[in-house]
Amino acid sequence: MSWKRLVVSIGLVLLANAVVLGGASLNRTGIPQTEITLTEREVPLDYGVFRDEENTGVSLRLEWKKITYGNPGQSYALKWKKLSWFDRKKLETIGYDCSVAPDDPQASVYYKKMLPKEVFLVLEYEGHSWNTFLQKGEEKLACKKKCFHEGGHPLKSFKWFQEEFHEQRTTASRLIVIDVGQDPASLRTRYPDASQFLIVRGLVQPRYITSENTNSDESFPPFVKGYVKEILINRIHVPREFQEELKKLYQAKHKKNDSKRNRYQPTEPTYEVSLTFGSRYEPWITALRPLTSSKDGLLPMSQ
């Protein structure tokens, strides 16, 4: 038996774990970067939780809003361009070389080769951007209703948008990405309210938009915009002390609703979660509280 090789091998295991646990401890000590309370709308249960017997771990997903509405009557692509703060200028601030003009013959090859980059994202929770989203949605709904009554749109199209907007308004996440950057400290200076603005790590990538690749009926000159691919830590582990409560809420929700619920009927959020983001912008759950709901937990269908 060789004690030397045993000690070296075990030593490596212990050293690696010490580094990982030390880093996790460092993240959780000191002044937190963000302390925020979100509901089930923003942090729903991860897929398969409480249903997959092969994995008894419990985690929540960090959801953010991906749907935006443009001005009524605006083309799909132009809506992207006008609504987007994430333009070429912003892409250059995070290290992408966007010196090639979008109308350059080489632009398509040039921008398509750009791959995702890790940056810091600023997510606003139920703030100005959320209110703008609601306002645009109401305007679009009114426009579609008017078009339907005037015979311009089929009922199906109007109904589909009505249900989608109702779902977005009542159950979807209210976290919206409003800025990106490479220096989290300067982002925090710009968005100092830590209870409303989350700063998280994410992936972004430029996108080259032409009238051909958006299937738009309108012809427009090509342009470049950035888009947010994903939030890097989008799964948050739920410690054991909160799992029982979460399981009770999950079982109660599904027991209440299954007999009455229309498959597409939105449901009220059943819990809120207090999240803290530490010095390394890695989150952990500090509290989980049930939310009081209506008798059956169902939200009314859209009118």
Place this chain on the structure above:
Amino acid sequence: MVTSKPLNGHYDRKAAQLRSNRIKAFREELHQLQQELALDLPTAQYQAIQAHHEALLREFERQFDVDTTSHQQQMSLGMRIVSFLGALALAAGVVFLFYRFWGLLSVSQQVFVLISTPILAVIGLEFSRSREKHPYFSSLIGLVAFAAFVLNLHVLGTIFNITPSPNAFLVWGTFALLLAYSYDLWLLQVCGILSLLAFLSATVGTWNGLYWLSFGFRPENFLPAGFLFFFTPLLIPHHRHPDFPIYYRVFGLLTVLLAVLILSHNGDVSYLRFPSEDVEIFYQFLGLGLAGLTIWIGIRWNWRVVPNLGGTFFVIDLYTKFFDWWWDWMPKYQFFFLLGLISLVLLIVFQKFRGKFLKESVA
């Protein structure tokens, strides 16, 4: 009378097995010559050789447990296959076992189980290796130790919501190679090579401004690591582990040739900012050139498997190009006859080279 000498202590297991194979081949050839030429060695010499060989084989069996008969060799091959499959199954079992029950544990209990599992496996590996001459059980336990360590760091990252990092591959690769060299386990060496390949490729990707997990989207990221591993045995002699160089060469070569093959068919995924057709042509020529060079290097330095790999990729590169050029417009029978004809021409060319090597070896 010639007396047989005892083992002089210069053998390791691999050398003993090679000598044992040569003894077996010598006996079979001698028997054949005795029948064909009515060869009759002087009795004293014949008995001395027999006695010496018997003493050697007994000592090899005692010290290294080598295979001295073809039945033993077949059985050993079967045991190696079973060991490999068993290792994979056990490693998967450990992972699934943990995921089945970890939700029932507190954080401190989870951390304890995660850290202690690879440590216990390493202790088991040490115990097993010191007791067996063939690393059948050691390979199995070694792979479980590696899988447990991968699970260890991965799940810690999940529990504490840690940002993913390529450094995990560096740690896993280092652990695997440490076990491989300490316990002479080729399977762990392969795990180490693959982990370090991922780390080095991801690091090259980050030098080019990429997010590290995107390294797979640019096959060029794999080229430096592939070349490094291919030439590792030249940079670091492996006298105590003569089986290891071949795995460095094979995986290094596979990495480089596969990356070039992918680029020769999909220029869009290259770093090069040229039209994809031009990029593909460039990598097609590079692929054929590298494959040819590989064949030459493998033959020149007598490296096993290397010429075969080079030849395989040469043919794949050539045939896939023929497919691109001709499949759509050429009648299918003509396409396959043409491939067959080209194969015949290649065979004639290789035969000429083979004859040239034979003349050189005779000279």
